[in-house]
Amino acid sequence: MTCDEARLLLHALIDGELDAGHVREVEAHIATCPACAAELAAQREMKRVLADASLRYTAPSTLRARIEASLPQPRLQSRRAVLRGFAMGSAVSALAATGLVAIVLRQDDQQRILSEVVSAHLRSLQAGHLTDVVSTDQHTVKPWFNGKLDVAPPVIDLTAQGFTLVGGRLDYIDARAIGAVVYRRRQHIINLFVSQTASAEHRPPKTQTMQGFNCRRWGDRGLNFWAVSDIGADELAEFVDKFETAMKANVEG
Amino acid sequence: MSSSSDDPDKARRFREAALPYLDDVYTLARYLLRDASDAEDAVQECYLRALKHFDSYRGPAMKPWLFAILRNVCNAEYARRAHSHVPIEDTPEAAEQPPIWREAEATPETDVLRKRDATAIRKLIEALAEPFKETFVLREINNLSYREISDAVGAPIGTVMSRLARARAMLRAAWMAEEEQPK
Structure with a gap:
């Protein structure tokens, strides 16, 4: 056996990957070659030092939760x-x-459902998934939903209040088609998901956080609302306030 | 709703088969990408892709299969960072040519590696060039056999052996060089 061969095979030797025949050959070479013997000793030593050090990483619990949340x-x-x-x-x-x-x-x-809403929000952020109808005009967005859903979501222009209407989209939550109205606050997207519910009572808004997104949920006039965004909780609450106020004015006005 | 990716039984099988290796996959991602948050994104993408292809999964072992998927995800990340990193697949062939052990030949019997803390060793490993680093991490940290490494990286066992020898020579040289520098 040449030194070149031995220098390659000694790694398989220390890794326990060498068959018996080659083990004998490498050992025979090592016995007569001090340089290769020294190399073997050096590699064994490094392997031992590495084995003693804790070189593995532990996945953060948030990553585990993100993956769990993405599984059906x-x-x-x-x-x-x-x-x-x-x-x-x-x-x-x-x-x-x-x-x-x-x-x-x-x-x-x-x-x-919260997890589905957040997933739908994430999906919508991928290129080309945000809107089926693009318009800043509520009179264009609202009729687009007609006939596509049992109940068309209220589409309210909040541009004057600092939340620009971007468009609308059909989405699926809880295995049902529902409407999503899309707003923009600076560079941030807000998805407002609206679905029908049997309950006509007013449920006050509540904020929950999942995967780093804020979701504010409330119920009004037989509709469930989920507003999802990566903007701060206070800004999202402001959005919901403005929306509720405008909706009230629309209904009463 | 009846689509196979929503199948709860499949999700349960996938969870049981793949999630126990989360730390292994995350460890490899950390070494390959050298960035905690990039590694998290890559691992999540890896598991999403793995779930998607779980129906067609017939082996080899789960661990090398996940590593193979993670490599693809990381290669995409390398491509995104193209200005600063070389993708694994594009490493020039010349880099793999022997002789590979000369650089570590400086009287190894007199050089004793000073014990270093894990952080310092991690840094030395992270600095290794591809494709030697991934082979080294798969062997020494993820404890894969040569056969499993060969499956994960899609290279013959002979190539795995030579890459591993070269990785160890480079690591040892870097380790020695650092010890010679006054701190």
């Missing part, structure tokens, strides 16, 4: 399984339990 959630199935389980119990305990489950599930659902 198996919750629909498990919810059915839970309900089936309760149905088998006595009527009384089932009733009592359902009340509890309903609370748990509602939060669970809201969390899932």
Whole structure:
């Protein structure tokens, strides 16, 4: 065996990757060649020092959460399984339990929908995905939605209030087509998702944060609203205030 | 709704098969991209792509498969940074030519590597040129076999061996050079 061959194979030797025949050949060469023996010792030493050092990184928990959030959630199935389980119990305990489950599930659902809303917002930021209809004129954007959805979302121009209307888009949340109205604040995009709901009661706005995006959610006149953006929570609250005020004026005016 | 990517069973299988390697994938990304937030983005993209192609995944082992996807994502990132980095695939062939061990030949029996803290060693490894760095990290830090490295980087085992020998020679030389400098 030549020195060149030995210098290559000694790595396989220290990595435990060499077959028995080659191990004998390399060892035979090392026994008669001090330079190669020194190289082997040096590489063994470096490998030992490296093995002692902690050179691995640990993924941040936020990254794990981001990846988890992007995976399809198996919750629909498990919810059915839970309900089936309760149905088998006595009527009384089932009733009592359902009340509890309903609370748990509602939060669970809201969390899932929040995650879908944030995903839809992220999708919309990719090139060419933001708007199906581009217009700063509410009288162009609003009719565009007609016939595409059961209930067209309210389209309100807030340019004078510092939030420029950019356009509208169809999106899918909770497996249903819903309207998204797009606004711009400086360089930041705000998606306002609007869906129909059976409840006509007014639910005051609430801000939640997911994956670094602020989402402000409220309910009014049989519609659910989600405003999502990377602008600050206070600015997003300002947007929702302006929107609610303008909507009230539209309805009453 | 019935599309396969929404299949909860598939998501569960993917989670169980791929998520245990998150730290491994993140470690490789950190060494390849040398930037924590770029590494996070690359790893997330890697898992998205892996999920997308999970239906067609038939092996090899999960770890090398994820690493292969991560390499593609990182190559795209290199392309984006094109002015400052050389993409892995575009490394000139000449860089891989032997002789590869001469530079470490300076009387190795008298040179003893001074123990260094992990941060200093990480820096030395990060500074290695591609494709030697990725081979080195896959072997010494991610503990892949030569066969698995060959699968992950799409190169023959002989190439893996020569890259690894060269990476170790370069690392040792850099380590020695740093020790000679007065601090």
